[in-house]
Amino acid sequence: MLKKALVATPTLVEAQTPANKNGGTGSESNSGAGNKTINSYRGGKHMEMGSLKDLFIDQLKDIYSAETQVTKALPKMAKAASSTELQNAFKSHLEQTQAQLKRLEEIFDGLGKSPKGKKCKGMEGLLEEGEEMISEDADPDVLDAGLIAAAQRVEHYEISAYGTARSYARVLGEGKATSLLEKSLQEESETDKKLNRLAEGQINLRAQKD
Ligand SMILES: [Fe+2]
Ligand SMILES: [Fe+2]
Numbered sequence: 760m761l762k763k764a765l766v767a768t769p770t771l772v773e774a775q776t777p778a779n780k781n782g783g784t785g786s787e788s789n790s791g792a793g794n795k796t797i798n799s800y801r802g803g804k805h806m807e808m809g810s811l812k813d814l815f816i817d818q819l820k821d822i823y824s825a826e827t828q829v830t831k832a833l834p835k836m837a838k839a840a841s842s843t844e845l846q847n848a849f850k851s852h853l854e855q856t857q858a859q860l861k862r863l864e865e866i867f868d869g870l871g872k873s874p875k876g877k878k879c880k881g882m883e884g885l886l887e888e889g890e891e892m893i894s895e896d897a898d899p900d901v902l903d904a905g906l907i908a909a910a911q912r913v914e915h916y917e918i919s920a921y922g923t924a925r926s927y928a929r930v931l932g933e934g935k936a937t938s939l940l941e942k943s944l945q946e947e948s949e950t951d952k953k954l955n956r957l958a959e960g961q962i963n964l965r966a967q968k969d
Contacts, residue, residue, distance in 0.1 A: 811927055811930060811931060812931055814927065815924065815927040815928065815931060815933075816870065816872055817877070818920065818923060818924050818927065819863060819866060819867065819874070819924055820874060820875070820876055820877035821877050821879045821920065822863060822879070822917075822920045822921065822924060823860070823863045823867075823874040823875075823877075824877050824878050824879040824882070825879035825881070825882035825916070825917065825920065826856055826859055826860050826863065826917075827860065828879065828882050828883060828886055829856050829882065829886070829913065829917075830853060830856050830857060830860065832886045832889060832890075832913075833849050833850075833852060833853040833856065834849075834853060835890070835893065836849045836889060836893070836906055836909075836910065837849035837850050837853070839893045839902060839906060840902075840903055840906055841899040841900065841902065841903055842903050842957070842961075842962060844957055845903055845906065845907065845957055845962065848950070848953055848954065848957060849906075849910070852950050855946050855950070859943045859946065862939040862940075862942065862943055863939075863943075865935075865939060866928075866933075866935070866936045866939055866940070869933075869935060869936065870933075870936075881916060882913070882916065885909070885912050885913050885916060886913070888909055888912070889906070889909035889910070889913070892905040892906060892908075892909050893906070898966070898968070900962065900965040900966040900968070901966045903962045903965070903966065904958060904962050904963050904965075904966040907954050907957060907958045907962060910954055911951055911954050911955070911958075914947050914948075914950050914951040914954065915951065917943075917947040918944065918947045918948055918951065921940050921943050921944035921947060922944055924936075924940050925937055925940035925941050925944055928940055
């Protein structure tokens, strides 16, 4: 009983309420689910987030939205980069990201659920910061360093998200989902390391002009 009382759901739900109200995008028209969750929770019945499986699906939807946003941002980042290696890193990660979306679709198919219905605001914010970087009046080498900074934030966010989802899949006995999520997790981690090598190997030094 004590354990149940300590579960963070009420806080989480309260934290989501203003975000849902302020979100304002059309894609959130079905996020009235958030309010339903509060009512359901308070009523103690029919919880929409009543199990780890519900949370798993919710997290997967969040990742699906995040990855969809990333596929739109990476071409812009590749175009903005001056270093050919950095351009290629963004382009090859775009291909990986498209494959990651396919993996998520495969998982949703297996679960009999739709990947749609959620907007990842965390990724939206990170990508907005990347766009801000692109719109700065920056020296090309400094911009490359800044693009890597933005991209690595994205990779770390994804590493966290995939790590969590993979752990849930494992506990839920979803073997296929576990291995698909693990594969994407490894790709995000490799991409992060590649960006680190580019930054520390040459781009940061090039950006340091005076
Ligand atoms: Fe990704
Ligand atoms: Fe990524």
